Amino acid sequence: xxxxxxxxxxxxxxxxxxxASEEIRDHYGVDHVVYHWVDSAGDQYGCGTYSDVWRDxxxxxxxxxxxxxxxxxxxxxxxxxxxxxDWSSKPARTFQAEAIAxxxxxxxxxxxxxxxxxxxxxxxxxxxxxxxxxxxxxxxxRRDLILIAHTFNEKALExxxxxxxxxxxxxxxxxxxxxxxxxxxxxxxxxADTLSISExxxxxxxxxxxxxxxxMNTTHAVARAMSRGLIVV
Amino acid sequence: xxxxxxxxxxxxxxxxxxxASEEIRDHYGVDHVVYHWVDSAGDQYGCGTYSDVWRDxxxxxxxxxxxxxxxxxxxxxxxxxxxxxDWSSKPARTFQAEAIAxxxxxxxxxxxxxxxxxxxxxxxxxxxxxxxxxxxxxxxxRRDLILIAHTFNEKALExxxxxxxxxxxxxxxxxxxxxxxxxxxxxxxxxADTLSISExxxxxxxxxxxxxxxxMNTTHAVARAMSRGLIVV
DNA sequence: TGCCGCCTCACTATTTCTGGGGAGTAGAAA
DNA sequence: TTTCTACTCCCCAGAAATAGTGAGGCGGCA
Numbered sequence: 001x002x003x004x005x006x007x008x009x010x011x012x013x014x015x016x017x018x019x020a021s022e023e024i025r026d027h028y029g030v031d032h033v034v035y036h037w038v039d040s041a042g043d044q045y046g047c048g049t050y051s052d053v054w055r056d057x058x059x060x061x062x063x064x065x066x067x068x069x070x071x072x073x074x075x076x077x078x079x080x081x082x083x084x085x086d087w088s089s090k091p092a093r094t095f096q097a098e099a100i101a102x103x104x105x106x107x108x109x110x111x112x113x114x115x116x117x118x119x120x121x122x123x124x125x126x127x128x129x130x131x132x133x134x135x136x137x138x139x140x141x142r143r144d145l146i147l148i149a150h151t152f153n154e155k156a157l158e159x160x161x162x163x164x165x166x167x168x169x170x171x172x173x174x175x176x177x178x179x180x181x182x183x184x185x186x187x188x189x190x191x192a193d194t195l196s197i198s199e200x201x202x203x204x205x206x207x208x209x210x211x212x213x214x215x216m217n218t219t220h221a222v223a224r225a226m227s228r229g230l231i232v233v
Numbered sequence: 234x235x236x237x238x239x240x241x242x243x244x245x246x247x248x249x250x251x252x253a254s255e256e257i258r259d260h261y262g263v264d265h266v267v268y269h270w271v272d273s274a275g276d277q278y279g280c281g282t283y284s285d286v287w288r289d290x291x292x293x294x295x296x297x298x299x300x301x302x303x304x305x306x307x308x309x310x311x312x313x314x315x316x317x318x319d320w321s322s323k324p325a326r327t328f329q330a331e332a333i334a335x336x337x338x339x340x341x342x343x344x345x346x347x348x349x350x351x352x353x354x355x356x357x358x359x360x361x362x363x364x365x366x367x368x369x370x371x372x373x374x375r376r377d378l379i380l381i382a383h384t385f386n387e388k389a390l391e392x393x394x395x396x397x398x399x400x401x402x403x404x405x406x407x408x409x410x411x412x413x414x415x416x417x418x419x420x421x422x423x424x425a426d427t428l429s430i431s432e433x434x435x436x437x438x439x440x441x442x443x444x445x446x447x448x449m450n451t452t453h454a455v456a457r458a459m460s461r462g463l464i465v466v
Numbered sequence: 467t468g469c470c471g472c473c474t475c476a477c478t479a480t481t482t483c484t485g486g487g488g489a490g491t492a493g494a495a496a
Numbered sequence: 497t498t499t500c501t502a503c504t505c506c507c508c509a510g511a512a513a514t515a516g517t518g519a520g521g522c523g524g525c526a
Contacts, residue, residue, distance in 0.1 A: 172471080172472060172473085173472090174472075174473065175472095197473085197474070197475090198474075198475060198476085200474085200475055200476060200477090201473070201474050201475060204473085204474080204475090205472095205473085208472090217482095
């Protein structure tokens with residue numbers, strides 16, 4: 001366990017994550033170990049020990065929108081055993097049958113992980129065995145898996161070039177106030193009233209913030225302020 | 234460590250979390266252990282070992298919008314040492330001085346945690362000691378803290394099911410498109426053009442999304458969609 | 467002292483958004 | 497089959513936001 005985390009922490013590049021997942025698989029003696037990054041924009045990225053055929057099929061069929069593991073974990077915080085997910089819909093059952101046929105295994109355990117800006121990922125371990133055996137195994141390694149999932153995601157975020165933290169100009173306190181109340185749904189009149197200033201003044205702040213944030217309108221400015229963590233709503 | 238996690242997992246009710254944080258504090262011999270939940274509506278909830286005076290002061294002054302620990306962790310995935318945060322702004326320095334005066338401690342380590350629907354929380358340990366001592370301590374217990382933070386949040390979500398889900402109704406694909414482009418700064422006309430639909434139709438989506446999100450206007454709807462992780466910009 | 471950023475207030479004209487209403491199609495679920 | 501949701505289109509009047517311009521006072525910094 002210790003050595004796995006250390007190898008993971010020292011991993012450099014996506015190829016290293018690939019071999020890390022193989023190492024984890026061998027260490028725990030399970031069939032598959034997979035890390036799957038999804039963002040709500042629909043982009044995905046993954047690495048792990050599933051066969052290329054299955055991975056390509058998954059992408060090609062856009063199973064992201066069907067896979068009960070994704071759908072179920074997206075609404076949860078807890079790591080979850082696949083048995084507790086909802087496999088009842090027809091597309092889900094089709095998907096399940098196909099997954100098993102591709103060697104995914106009849107048992108699975110997935111840890112949902114979330115990062116800033118709505119980033120979402122899954123760390124999954126799957127295996128073929130009976131229910132009792134799987135329950136014993138997951139019970140014994142649940143904590144390990146949480147830590148591994150966390151470290152895995154830490155690395156994936158690190159390698160994601162997307163995270164270029166655009167050095168943004170700080171907003172003045174009044175500008176922060178303005179953006180915050182706007183994000184809370186107040187109209188300009190209400191914000192001005194709340195801050196006890198004239199609406200004209202408020203407008204100056206909004207325009208100033210919009211300029212600093214390089215935004216085209218108020219909604220854009222609020223969105224940028226939020227995604228840069230300049231306001232907390 | 235094991236016993237702490239087990240006690241935490243068996244905790245029932247918020248009072249038990251309160252005493253769990255005291256147990257963690259005593260076990261690790263630090264000054265404070267705090268769990269702090271921040272809601273997409275701006276509501277907060279916390280439990281831990283800070284003094285009542287400091288907690289009330291924090292709420293009363295709305296330090297949520299100033300606290301560099303909140304602002305910094307909100308943009309990160311990694312657990313972070315307080316020294317690495319940005320304390321340079323004047324309000325931040327005022328806040329820092331006051332926090333230390335209230336016995337918070339000059340060192341701190343915070344683990345950001347995220348759940349479904351944009352839920353965000355912090356698990357923080359703080360202490361008074363020199364830098365080397367703190368570095369040694371955090372290095373030794375980093376993994377423990379991640380697991381404890383995870384379990385703590387699991388419990389908090391369990392006890393407060395009403396906090397996150399404002400019936401977090403999912404948006405339809407077109408609604409997601411609309412919210413996404415609006416968050417990117419497009420005007421309604423531009424979004425309609427981009428999606429190749431009439432502006433009238435677009436407006437239906439926006440209103441529908443606004444209704445589903447319980448938002449008062451477009452800006453509010455976009456802000457909520459973002460903080461609930463329904464769109465990524 | 468002069469410069470700069472921040473906070474405050476004002477006017478006008480134009481564009482955009484909001485909140486009512488109504489209506490038809492397709493496909494999935496019950 | 498019926499019912500429901502998602503998607504598409506349309507009108508209008510009033511409210512709100514935007515783009516320009518302007519001003520003066522306060523505090524920090526060099």
